[in-house]
Amino acid sequence: MAEKLLEIKxxxxxxxxxxxxxxxxxxxxxxxxxxxETLGIVGESGxxxxxxxxxxxxxxxxxxxxVLYDGADVHTKKSKAELKEFxxxxxxxxxxxxxxxxxxxxVLDIIAEGIDIHGLAKSPKERMERVYALLETVGLNxxxxxxxxxEFSGGQRQRIGIARALAVEPEFIIADEPISxxxxxxxxxxxxxxxxxxxERGLTYLFIAHDLSMVKYxxxxxxxxxxxxxxxxxxxxxxxxxxxxxxTKSLLSAIPLPDPEYERNRVRVSxxxxxxxxxxxxxxxxxxxxxxxxxxxxxxxxxxxxxEK
Amino acid sequence: xxxxxxxxxLELSFDTFAGEVKAIRGVNFDVLxxETLAIVGESGxxxxxxxxxxxxxxxxxxxxxxxxxxxFDGKNLLSISEKEMQKIRxxxxxxxxxxxxxxxxxxxxxxxxxxxxxxxxxxxxxxxxxTNAIELLTLVGMPEPEARMKxxxxQQSGGQRQRIVIAIALxxxxxxxxxxxxxxALDVTIQAQILELMKDxxxxxxxxxxxxxxxxxxxxxVADRVAVMYGGQIVEVGTVDEIFYNPQHPYTWGLLxxxxxxxxxxxxxxxxxxxxPDLLNPPIGDAFALRSEYALAIDLEERPPLFQVSDTHxxxxxxxxxxxxxxxxxxxxxxRMKKFPGSRYYEEKHGGES
Ligand SMILES: Nc1ncnc2c1ncn2[C@@H]1O[C@H](COP(=O)(O)OP(=O)(O)OP(=O)(O)O)[C@@H](O)[C@H]1O
Ligand SMILES: Nc1ncnc2c1ncn2[C@@H]1O[C@H](COP(=O)(O)OP(=O)(O)OP(=O)(O)O)[C@@H](O)[C@H]1O
Ligand SMILES: [Mg+2]
Ligand SMILES: [Mg+2]
Numbered sequence: 001m002a003e004k005l006l007e008i009k010x011x012x013x014x015x016x017x018x019x020x021x022x023x024x025x026x027x028x029x030x031x032x033x034x035x036x037e038t039l040g041i042v043g044e045s046g047x048x049x050x051x052x053x054x055x056x057x058x059x060x061x062x063x064x065x066x067v068l069y070d071g072a073d074v075h076t077k078k079s080k081a082e083l084k085e086f087x088x089x090x091x092x093x094x095x096x097x098x099x100x101x102x103x104x105x106x107v108l109d110i111i112a113e114g115i116d117i118h119g120l121a122k123s124p125k126e127r128m129e130r131v132y133a134l135l136e137t138v139g140l141n142x143x144x145x146x147x148x149x150x151e152f153s154g155g156q157r158q159r160i161g162i163a164r165a166l167a168v169e170p171e172f173i174i175a176d177e178p179i180s181x182x183x184x185x186x187x188x189x190x191x192x193x194x195x196x197x198x199x200e201r202g203l204t205y206l207f208i209a210h211d212l213s214m215v216k217y218x219x220x221x222x223x224x225x226x227x228x229x230x231x232x233x234x235x236x237x238x239x240x241x242x243x244x245x246x247x248t249k250s251l252l253s254a255i256p257l258p259d260p261e262y263e264r265n266r267v268r269v270s271x272x273x274x275x276x277x278x279x280x281x282x283x284x285x286x287x288x289x290x291x292x293x294x295x296x297x298x299x300x301x302x303x304x305x306x307x308e309k
Numbered sequence: 310x311x312x313x314x315x316x317x318x319l320e321l322s323f324d325t326f327a328g329e330v331k332a333i334r335g336v337n338f339d340v341l342x343x344e345t346l347a348i349v350g351e352s353g354x355x356x357x358x359x360x361x362x363x364x365x366x367x368x369x370x371x372x373x374x375x376x377x378x379x380x381f382d383g384k385n386l387l388s389i390s391e392k393e394m395q396k397i398r399x400x401x402x403x404x405x406x407x408x409x410x411x412x413x414x415x416x417x418x419x420x421x422x423x424x425x426x427x428x429x430x431x432x433x434x435x436x437x438x439x440t441n442a443i444e445l446l447t448l449v450g451m452p453e454p455e456a457r458m459k460x461x462x463x464q465q466s467g468g469q470r471q472r473i474v475i476a477i478a479l480x481x482x483x484x485x486x487x488x489x490x491x492x493x494a495l496d497v498t499i500q501a502q503i504l505e506l507m508k509d510x511x512x513x514x515x516x517x518x519x520x521x522x523x524x525x526x527x528x529x530x531v532a533d534r535v536a537v538m539y540g541g542q543i544v545e546v547g548t549v550d551e552i553f554y555n556p557q558h559p560y561t562w563g564l565l566x567x568x569x570x571x572x573x574x575x576x577x578x579x580x581x582x583x584x585x586p587d588l589l590n591p592p593i594g595d596a597f598a599l600r601s602e603y604a605l606a607i608d609l610e611e612r613p614p615l616f617q618v619s620d621t622h623x624x625x626x627x628x629x630x631x632x633x634x635x636x637x638x639x640x641x642x643x644x645r646m647k648k649f650p651g652s653r654y655y656e657e658k659h660g661g662e663s
Contacts, residue, residue, distance in 0.1 A: 045468020045496045153353040180493045183352045183523040188567040188578035217569040254497040256526030263530040
């Protein structure tokens with residue numbers, strides 16, 4: 001297997017820790033991300049996907065656990081120069097294209113901000129050329145350069161966010177629902193673009209999304225989260241053909257397909273977390289079903305999964 | 310069936326520093342009582358602007374209504390006073406926005422925000438409104454609804470915020486619900502629940518729904534009829550089966566071809582080539598022509614009218630003109646057409662099962 005770029009070890013992020021309204025948004029999650037791969041993360045709304053991404057990139061301080069990037073702990077103190085370099089290597093594309101763009105800045109300056117901070121352009125001409133090239137890459141026009149974010153549609157704004165992330169030539173990109181706001185054709189363009197960039201530049205992605213057909217298409221491996229926990233992770237193909245955790249099964253049964261007849265006859269499986277009926281002393285942990293395919297389960301459930309195969 | 314809303318020849322522009330953005334260029338459609346009309350189309354094609362104009366939510370200073378009428382309940386919404394409009398907004402017509410954060414007030418508790426329309430439009434007492442608000446939160450599948458009442462929007466995940474917005478929109482049992490990407494931020498299981506919820510509500514109180522989404526799977530699930538927008542115009546409209554199994558406009562073909570399928574290992578996704586039309590200087594003829602391999606010479610000169618395909622199905626493409634050459638749609642589309650009685654590729658199924 002390829003080299004590890006990130007190791008996430010027993011990561012926890014609790015909001016309002018110790019208080020009555022404590023939220024265990026990320027609750028003891030461990031996984032690795034390999035160099036050059038795309039790891040997709042799916043799961044119920046509110047299960048902690050964005051928080052996981054934000055903690056990895058240090059937008060939140062971890063409550064507990066570790067994030068190692070190329071062996072170095074992300075959450076320990078760093079010098080200014082180290083921080084700057086680190087911020088360049090890891091970029092995030094946000095779920096919410098409205099909140100993440102400064103409404104008072106023109107598109108040109110939004111995209112060029114990172115280029116300026118990191119001194120990536122040698123002359124004003126090169127700076128412009130880079131911005132033009134980035135706009136073209138994400139499917140916007142040159143004419144858009146002097147406009148403000150509010151003058152764009154939702155999808156157009158998301159493309160500005162993608163251009164901004166790409167501008168600093170990162171190694172690792174956390175894409176938090178980067179395509180949810182886009183129409184399917186632009187989704188296809190962006191996904192093709194992300195794939196191309198990956199092949200050309202060896203980028204690594206953590207791709208958070210709801211659209212499971214797109215996630216399957218873009219990801220090498222997929223992790224499924226439920227209520228702050230990672231419940232299943234494995235090769236994309238495996239996860240779709242032989243899902244093991246009942247939540248994954250329920251998720252797959254709910255994917256809407258662009259076929260009215262199929263939709264009229266679809267049968268959805270629902271998931272009830274109580275159905276596990278775990279006993280007090282049962283150890284529930286990640287267990288390997290087939291090489292690289294892990295499921296959160298008890299010994300008893302693990303045996304059942306083995307029998308089903 | 311009874312028409313609840315009629316949008317007629319709508320044409321509107323925005324004045325910007327760069328010039329006049331011709332965002333809506335002649336849009337016509339009806340919404341029937343109790344139906345769900347889905348609007349799909351490219352990003353920037355004018356879906357949100359169209360619906361915001363129904364709610365009269367576009368910025369007064371820069372929006373220019375150039376032509377048309379929006380008839381609802383015997384009134385032209387474009388000519389009534391703001392005061393009258395306020396009585397309709399949030400009561401008879403309510404809207405779920407594409408972006409939950411812009412429609413929630415960050416400084417107000419969730420409880421207050423849901424109770425507001427209940428107090429304002431339904432004249433409930435504070436206590437009744439509170440009970441009702443908790444019921445609404447339960448209805449949209451929010452965990453721990455009572456505790457949420459005291460919380461603020463920033464403490465919620467993207468999907469939870471959206472469910473709050475949906476709860477607010479449903480508060481007054483509106484006659485028309487406009488949902489702009491209401492489930493884009495939700496995972497598929499919650500999405501399925503919300504769609505079921507909306508359908509339920511529709512059965513109970515015959516709400517009409519305008520549903521904007523990019524997800525063609527969702528369209529297939531919820532829509533009775535579908536309107537396809539491109540470059541500020543409706544280029545095709547029909548029943549959900551007509552649009553998915555017998556599409557006629559090359560843009561609709563491109564749209565339907567861009568979806569990844571779950572079982573095929575496509576190497577590269579099909580993406581419509583080129584960029585969206587520049588609405589400062591919109592193309593004269595068929596706005597999609599420059600990106601279409603099916604374009605005819607006339608497409609560059611004259612705007613195609615809506616040609617009738619059936620009683621319910623219309624498409625604005627010169628390909629439907631009696632003198633146009635016969636073309637073969639992309640393979641994925643031909644596959645779809647095989648399922649549609651009445652299309653020229655229809656293949657009757659063998660064996661009894663349907
Ligand atoms: N700033 C905050 N303060 C308190 N709780 C928070 C905060 N941000 C998020 N949460 C809670 O943490 C949990 C995880 O939120 P997160 O945004 O990571 O979910 P998500 O999986 O990204 O969901 P979605 O798919 O809806 O975006 C949710 O229950 C949410 O209510
Ligand atoms: N306030 C405004 N000022 C100037 N132009 C605007 C304004 N609002 C929208 N536009 C332009 O009008 C066009 C239609 O925008 P609209 O928001 O309706 O697109 P949409 O179809 O909803 O796209 P999306 O799927 O990305 O949400 C776009 O080209 C957009 O840039
Ligand atoms: Mg999120
Ligand atoms: Mg929109």
